[in-house]
Amino acid sequence: MSNITIIGGGLVGSLLAIFLARRGHAVRVYERRPDPRRTDVYAGRSINLVVSHRGWTALRAAGVEQAVKAITVPVHARLTHDREGHLNRVPYSIDNRAIWSVSRGELNRRLLNEAEKLPNVKLFFDHRCLDVDLENATCDLDHNGDKVQVKADVVFGADGAFSAVRSRMMLGRFTYGQEYIEHDYKEVAFPANPDGTPKMDPHCLHIWPRRWFMLMGLANLDGGFTGTLFMPHHATAQSPGFDTVQGEEAVRRFFAEQFPDVEPLVPDVVEQYLRNPQSSLVIIRCDPWQVNGRVALVGDAAHAIVPFYGEGMNAGYEDCKVLNDLLNEHGDDNWHEVLHRYATARKPNGDAIADLSLRNFVEMRDLVADPRFLLRRRIEGSIQARHPGRWLPLYSQVKFSDIPYADAWREGLRHDRIMEEVLAMDGVVDRWDTDPTVQRAVEEKVLGLL
Ligand SMILES: Cc1cc2nc3c(=O)[nH]c(=O)nc-3n(C[C@H](O)[C@H](O)[C@H](O)COP(=O)(O)OP(=O)(O)OC[C@H]3O[C@@H](n4cnc5c(N)ncnc54)[C@H](O)[C@@H]3O)c2cc1C
Structure with a gap:
């Protein structure tokens, strides 16, 4: 049995805690933000994502598949909307297989609940990791202005694309690449009908492909959809950009010209566009994913990718499953071997899904039409x-x-x-x-x- 520190209690850190605690390890999770089950850290936004096969494989292996299934909506096809409002449905597979839409906040809360049911998991919120001693697996944290130091046998950095654990690893022999793509995104909530029924088919991923930019919509359990507009940060000769679609008049014109069927579905689309934040998309590649058999990266901390295959979290869940399989194979006290094999096996796959995700963007915004x-x-x-x-x-x-x-x-x-x-x-x-x-x-x- 080892003492494990996981930095980051997001989507991947919470699942990793479950895997490791079920094996008998003593797991402490330190999360920078407040407890999302008590504070709305998602600020009322209906951000959602899709769980697919690899995610389910890992969730099943961790024993939490049913807990998560209960909060998902199956999605069987892409439904494209052209400028004239014509629809074209393209199934994801010939045998009607589905991907599953889930609220990010709800999923995180579920997994934290499942983790907390295990007696050997302790969750610490409002604890921000400041630094990690890679030799001794010791983390320095800030808890509301107080300094806390925690020693463990192994530390996992599950602290996302801007990982503090990775920052320390970067001071050694470490290869690192960070690339912002030209497209940013902004979310827009599509409401349900007054009786709670959805205004569009909830079992389709809706796409408004416009060659250089696109809008997509994914169903939520409450009958609404989360819409995400992906558009260049800067306008080009071919495409409008977030820098030109500004001000009430320009935004109204943009939606009327590009997405005429959206305004009747989202009457306050202009207000939401003007109010909601614009976020950027980053790809992070790094190597190695572990040091000394004592500190390792999982999830976005190791491989942040663009969201166009909907695989970032699924890839992070597969990281956890691969780690679990390696512990089965090599034993729970052989961390050096396990982390070395984990990093060697996963790194090429992290790079591949980064490339695949970029490719799928072209497919979604352009080729599906x-x-x-x-x-x-x-x-x-x-x-x-x-x-x-x-x-x-x-x-x-x-x-x-x-x-x-x-x-x-x-x-x-x-x-x-x-x-x-x-x-x-x-x-x-x-x-x-x-x-x-x-x-x-x-x-x-x-x-x-x-
Ligand atoms: C628009 C969009 C859509 C997406 N859609 C999908 C999808 O459909 N399917 C899919 O599989 N993936 C999707 N993704 C990717 C997915 O969101 C990420 O891959 C996933 O969130 C990674 O989980 P993580 O736990 O590694 O990182 P995060 O979710 O970023 O969690 C990291 C956690 O660490 C905490 N933390 C950060 N720094 C510190 C610190 N110093 N100390 C302590 N705690 C810290 C953070 O507060 C956070 O809770 C999408 C991403 C975007 C942007």
């Missing part, structure tokens, strides 16, 4: 249906499987090359949907190239 892309999707679906063991589309590999992200990324690039050749074949673009001869030729070509 592109007929050629939609045709490719139909062809892939048909090949998968006829040869399920031989073709699993990239999206399914990422969202509905445990295939390591790095392998999925490599396989996805191979699929791109194959589908380029397929789309260049005679008759495919014009007749694939209607001509069985073209369909047979495509199938033979794909199977030959696989």
Whole structure:
């Protein structure tokens, strides 16, 4: 049994606490913010995210799958809205598989409750980590102006994209990269009907793709949706930006021109846009993820990514599951081996999901409205249906499987090359949907190239 300090009691820190406490370790979690079960640290905002296959695999292994399932809404398809209000529904998989929308605050509260039920977990709120002694696994914390020092056998930094634990690691031999993407985001709440029913299909992820920017909407349990507008920080020749869409008149015009079907759903959309904060999106890559077998990073502290695959938290949950598996394999007192293997195994996957997430942004804001892309999707679906063991589309590999992200990324690039050749074949673009001869030729070509 080891004494474990976890810095950060957010989405990943709270799950890691459950995993480690169930193994018998004494776990102390130090969280900078007040207890979210007593104070509304999310300031009334309805921020939500999706849990997908990897997240569920980890939640199940930690014994909290049912506790979380109860607060989710299944989402089976993307539904795109064009400027004229036409809708196009594209299922996420040929077998109607779902991703699951959940409120960030509700999920965090649930996991903290589950962690607190375990007698060997202690939660400390309003404790900000200031520094970590990497040799001795000792943390210096600030608690309402008082200095607190905590010694442990192992420290986990689950303190998010701007991790204090990582900051100390950076003073040693450490590789670090931080990249802000050009797009920022702003959230807008879509209300439910007065009787609590949703105004749009809650089982779809709604997307208003506008090539260089996009709005998306994800259902909440209360019948409302959280809308997120992703748009460049600075306007360009092709696209408006947050710096130009400013002031009541400009914002009203922007929504009327770009998202005419949104204003009837969200009558105060202009007021919300003007009131709600604008946030940036950062990608963080670093190496190594552990030092001395005593201090390790998990979740966004190790791999902050852009949110376009909805995998940041899911990847963090997979970190926890991999750690748990390695403890099963190598024993609970062999931290040196376990943390070394954890960091070596996870780092390439952290890099891969960072790349995959950027790629999915292009797909969401642009390609989902592109007929050629939609045709490719139909062809892939048909090949998968006829040869399920031989073709699993990239999206399914990422969202509905445990295939390591790095392998999925490599396989996805191979699929791109194959589908380029397929789309260049005679008759495919014009007749694939209607001509069985073209369909047979495509199938033979794909199977030959696989
Ligand atoms: C707009 C948006 C949408 C997203 N959608 C999805 C999605 O659909 N699916 C998905 O899987 N992921 C999604 N993500 C990513 C997801 O939010 C993150 O990957 C996830 O929150 C990471 O969890 P974490 O616990 O590692 O970090 P965080 O959630 O950032 O938690 C870190 C915790 O550490 C605390 N902390 C920070 N510094 C200190 C300190 N010095 N001392 C003590 N405590 C500290 C913080 O207060 C916080 O509670 C989205 C992200 C964004 C921005």
